[in-house]
Amino acid sequence: MELLSHVAQEVQNQTGIRLHRRNVERVFSAILRTGDFWKIVDFSDLPVPAVAAIVKKLISENILFVDEEENILLTQKGYDLVRELGIKPAGNFLCVACEGRGYPFYADKEFYRTFIELAKDRPSAIRDYDQGSVTPETTVSRVLFMDVRGDLRGRDILVMGAEDDLTGLAVALTRKAKSVLILDIDKRLIDYDNKIFKELGIENAQAKVWDLRKPFPEDMLARFDVFVTDPPETFAAFKAFIGRGIATLKESGCAGYFGLTLRDSSIFRWKEFQQILLTDYGTVITDIIQNFNHYMNWEYHPQTKAAQIAPVKKNPTDIWYRSAWYRVETLPGFKRWNEPISDEVFYLDEEGSTT
């Protein structure tokens, strides 16, 4: 069997993550741009356990090797193979002004500056809740994006299970929403937000502790114009965060925003998520912006499965974990999913590794 297919199949058998030969090709393409394992993951758009297993397999085949500084490099055999297969590195053109999002975080400098100032004392990300904050530029861009799409001014907005990013705080800071409700399981974040709302006299926003595994009470359904969230990539969490978010929307033409990554979930699973969005929930996808969300490195990284299965011990030195930003809209006949969710497989499954 051809090498790329062979590696894809072997790693799939070993990890349980579905792969095809072009996923392996993409890892080679990434290695032509960087020797840093975490950047290779970033450029490969694959779950960490898949990239780790592919790299280890290729090291064992003498196609890759690790140098003294823990860079992953092609051997002569590797170079010959890449040339034979015609694999090339991808181009590297992202807009430096907006970091490739299309929405410039610096558009409202005063807002950006205020948010940075308020965010600097935020509680640090903790592992219990799969936290890992996005950069302030990401959070601010999310809010601008919502505004451009008509989902901010005069809207009732629910921000849930993503307050480690302070997205709800940023939405409230604009003072353009009609109301903002922030739900998060982490009391530290809720207290942080409420303290700021009180200090700044923001009266149309409140934050409450809530566990999204529980169904919403009746009065939360059909109450919002917009929801924003950022779930772990398990099916259980997808339902608890996104299914439940959709349940809170008032009517057709309301919007939901959420992140989905390919670092903790495969493209195969993305297809299943998309089918759930269209068929089970009755929404339409209006936007998918790759690499919109840039996550800062989290202190608990060395304790994660990702760090443990990596082929090198070196920690990430730069941003490597990114996710796409989705926007969906409800259409007539959309479903309000609001069942309880069990603890099992909520944060982590075979494709995930960073929690």
Add this chain to the structure above:
Amino acid sequence: MELLSHVAQEVQNQTGIRLHRRNVERVFSAILRTGDFWKIVDFSDLPVPAVAAIVKKLISENILFVDEEENILLTQKGYDLVRELGIKPAGNFLCVACEGRGYPFYADKEFYRTFIELAKDRPSAIRDYDQGSVTPETTVSRVLFMDVRGDLRGRDILVMGAEDDLTGLAVALTRKAKSVLILDIDKRLIDYDNKIFKELGIENAQAKVWDLRKPFPEDMLARFDVFVTDPPETFAAFKAFIGRGIATLKESGCAGYFGLTLRDSSIFRWKEFQQILLTDYGTVITDIIQNFNHYMNWEYHPQTKAAQIAPVKKNPTDIWYRSAWYRVETLPGFKRWNEPISDEVFYLDEEGSTT
């Protein structure tokens, strides 16, 4: 019945275009930003016949009026209504550097300059084939986007039914693809491309006249890594362009790029297109970038249904027709659709109006 719902339902009955109340709300929101009918269409993200009928209905209800310069404005009754319903204009923050695409057309200045120079003598858009060219900045950004996603260098690329945008020419100009095949029904464009390839000594690209309504011969199937197209938004054209594009792809993990607009198709139809992509064709959607494609005004505009049904006679003075840029990837088990397509309803149906 509440006014927005009432207007939505009446216009739906009249035009056959599915609408919900928030579609009408969005038209009001657009009118808070501009009085220009074509910009209202742009900001409303609705098919032209829907916006035209909504505006006419609201004029007849004394909610809107048209001033001497053919601007569409709110009456006092209209202002009172907008205030009562809490409708606000959307924010206006797009990255000026990359025009909101995330991929900066100026990244490779020499490439951009060469393309502009070569494009200046291109054949003008003609109505027979639903032509309307995108801006040179759009075409160049498409190529950079492909390069960033690993879909340019060393790839066999098919560009079909979109050569009024000279996308195939731009791909070939980079000299980074392995091969480029350009298919278009318009012999003028094909001759234009082939002449340039000959002059510049580009030997890995060729252009051929082809009518996409016909099935591809066997040797075209499973032959390309990437296809690029820009279909009219009818179901028949969607199949002929995108179904057939997918049929030409070699294997899992190959990519397709195409534009879809909300100016000639409703969000309801988008959902149906997305379901076809996922379920019938077996692809996954990796990117949807709204307003990526900016179309220059076409000389035949005054003859279109759009111009005839518009509530004002004034022609567009600026870019108003935009489309989203989709990227899809094939997954194992994807389908190669390659049936013949009849002439009926190919370019125009109840939601379309610009051809």
